[in-house]
Each structure stands twice: as structure tokens, then as C-alpha cells.
Amino acid sequence: MTGQPTFPTLLERFFTQRLMQQRQASAHTIASYRDTFRLLLQFAQKRLRRVPSTLALEDIDAPLVVDFLDELEKVRDVTARTRNLRLTAIHSFFRYVAFEAPAHAAQIQRVLAIPAKRFARALVPFLSRQEVDALLAAPDQRTWSGRRDHVLILLAVQTGLRLSELTGLQQQDLHLGTGAHVRVIGKGRKERCTPLSKNTRAVLAAWVKEPLKLPDQPLFPNASG
The missing domain is CATH 1.10.443.10 (Intergrase catalytic core)
Known part of the structure; x- marks a missing residue:
């Protein structure tokens, strides 16, 4: 759509403007979010058979995100806590995109509606x-x-x-x-x-x-x- 920033542009702005400049996120947070999108882009490339630079925002829809999270658990054997951390990064990106690409509001709403996974929280042990x-x-x-x-x-x-x-x-x-x-x-x-x-x-x-x-x-x- 004319005038709408592309997905690669939105992703770059999310890191350079939103995380680094506006939120002044820590290096740890930026690295965690970077790893999330590296994994997501690898998954999208395999699923859609398209290199990341050619992906559009509409390609990263709710079904793809859910399948990505499921693969993390089933193939990479990550914990529910790690899965939720990846989802947090994706949600953060789409909350940013909601203001930058309002034409995709319905798609963004569906991604933001993906819930975190519940898991049992173990008691923190202490030393005698x-x-x-x-x-x-x-x-x-x-x-x-x-x-x-x-x-x-x-x-x-x-x-x-x-x-x-x-x-x-x-x-x-x-x-x-x-x-x-x-x-x-x-x-x-x-x-x-x-x-x-x-x-x-x-x-x-x-x-x-x-x-x-x-x-x-x-x-x-x-x-x-």
C-alpha cells in the first residue's frame, strides 16, 4: 500500500527508534528481542519460502506466530517461560506497528490477542x-x-x-x-x-x-x- 512503511523498515525502526531511542532498553533486552526476530524470520523463510527482505507485514499473521511458538516448544524444546518471552517481544513490536501501520489494525489485534502460556512457578529455594x-x-x-x-x-x-x-x-x-x-x-x-x-x-x-x-x-x- 502506497505510503505504508515496509515490514523490514518497521522492524528496523522498532529496534533503532522504539527500543534504543525512546525506551532506552537495556542491551540484554535488545539482544533478547533480536534473537526472537532472528528465529521468527528463519521460521517464516522456511514456511513461506521467501527471504526475510521480501516479507511483508501481512505475512507475519497470527497463525504464523502461533505455529512459530509451537515449533519453539516442540522442536527446540524451550520452556513455557522462554516461549512467553518470545511472545512478549512479538507483542511489543506489534503494539509499535499499530501506530505506524494502522491499515493493518485487524491483523495486529489478532496477533496481540495470542495469550501467554500458563506454567507452574517453582518456589525459589534459599540457603541455610x-x-x-x-x-x-x-x-x-x-x-x-x-x-x-x-x-x-x-x-x-x-x-x-x-x-x-x-x-x-x-x-x-x-x-x-x-x-x-x-x-x-x-x-x-x-x-x-x-x-x-x-x-x-x-x-x-x-x-x-x-x-x-x-x-x-x-x-x-x-x-x-
């Missing part, structure tokens, strides 16, 4: 006091890397931060004065401050003195910085 003590005692604190690992584990146990959040911490995210806390930009770019116990604060205070760290340097660097 003895297991925590064993973890904290494991690093050799006579070495620099051992002291780093000990502090990292202690902070993880006390705050419950994700691994990506811990490794992404910088010196400037740590506040050891009154109301000691650590500032984190977590999943979904949500900022939160987690208070530190007296013991954790003391261990961190000793750690930041070796070696000298600048505000924009990682709190837990590797051997090369």
Missing part, C-alpha cells in the same frame, strides 16, 4: 545459615581476588542483588555514611536503594580501600580492571 557461612569461607582472603569474591558474596547474601546488578556496581553506587546503602539500576531500569547492615558496611569500607578505585570504576573489577 550453614550454607551461607560455607560460601563466605570459600574464597581465600589472603589474595586480592579472594577478598573481592568474599565481599561480593556477602553483599549478594545481604541484599539479594542479581549477578548482573552486582557486577555492574560502581564505586559511586556505594554510600557508606549515615544510612549506608547501595544504589542499583535493576531490571526494567528501575532504581532502588538497598540498606546495608553494620557488618556488610564495615567489610565494604575495607574493600574500597584496596586498590584505589575511581567513582566510575567497577566496585568488583577483574584482575585487569
Whole structure:
């Protein structure tokens, strides 16, 4: 249709304008969405016998998306959680397209109506006091890397931060004065401050003195910085 952006154009704009510029999505989110569409385009090429550059938006209809999700589970043996993550990326794209290509509103509505798959959520296990003590005692604190690992584990146990959040911490995210806390930009770019116990604060205070760290340097660097 004259004046309507093509599917390749819409997909490119979705990544460069919507995700990167407008939403400022994290690198992890962009990589996950990229992988979703790489798999979807491979599936569409096999199903429709057309290379991705020649696909039109109307080719990516609800039946094709459902068959794609089914293949992920049956052929690639992915979990329902992973299937739902792929569907989330596709839904996000079609919500963007709804404003860019309103002539396809009915098709877009049908894709957005595809439901996520229900699955049982397992309880998150936790460590016993003895297991925590064993973890904290494991690093050799006579070495620099051992002291780093000990502090990292202690902070993880006390705050419950994700691994990506811990490794992404910088010196400037740590506040050891009154109301000691650590500032984190977590999943979904949500900022939160987690208070530190007296013991954790003391261990961190000793750690930041070796070696000298600048505000924009990682709190837990590797051997090369």
C-alpha cells in the first residue's frame, strides 16, 4: 500500500527508534528481542519460502506466530517461560506497528490477542545459615581476588542483588555514611536503594580501600580492571 512503511523498515525502526531511542532498553533486552526476530524470520523463510527482505507485514499473521511458538516448544524444546518471552517481544513490536501501520489494525489485534502460556512457578529455594557461612569461607582472603569474591558474596547474601546488578556496581553506587546503602539500576531500569547492615558496611569500607578505585570504576573489577 502506497505510503505504508515496509515490514523490514518497521522492524528496523522498532529496534533503532522504539527500543534504543525512546525506551532506552537495556542491551540484554535488545539482544533478547533480536534473537526472537532472528528465529521468527528463519521460521517464516522456511514456511513461506521467501527471504526475510521480501516479507511483508501481512505475512507475519497470527497463525504464523502461533505455529512459530509451537515449533519453539516442540522442536527446540524451550520452556513455557522462554516461549512467553518470545511472545512478549512479538507483542511489543506489534503494539509499535499499530501506530505506524494502522491499515493493518485487524491483523495486529489478532496477533496481540495470542495469550501467554500458563506454567507452574517453582518456589525459589534459599540457603541455610550453614550454607551461607560455607560460601563466605570459600574464597581465600589472603589474595586480592579472594577478598573481592568474599565481599561480593556477602553483599549478594545481604541484599539479594542479581549477578548482573552486582557486577555492574560502581564505586559511586556505594554510600557508606549515615544510612549506608547501595544504589542499583535493576531490571526494567528501575532504581532502588538497598540498606546495608553494620557488618556488610564495615567489610565494604575495607574493600574500597584496596586498590584505589575511581567513582566510575567497577566496585568488583577483574584482575585487569
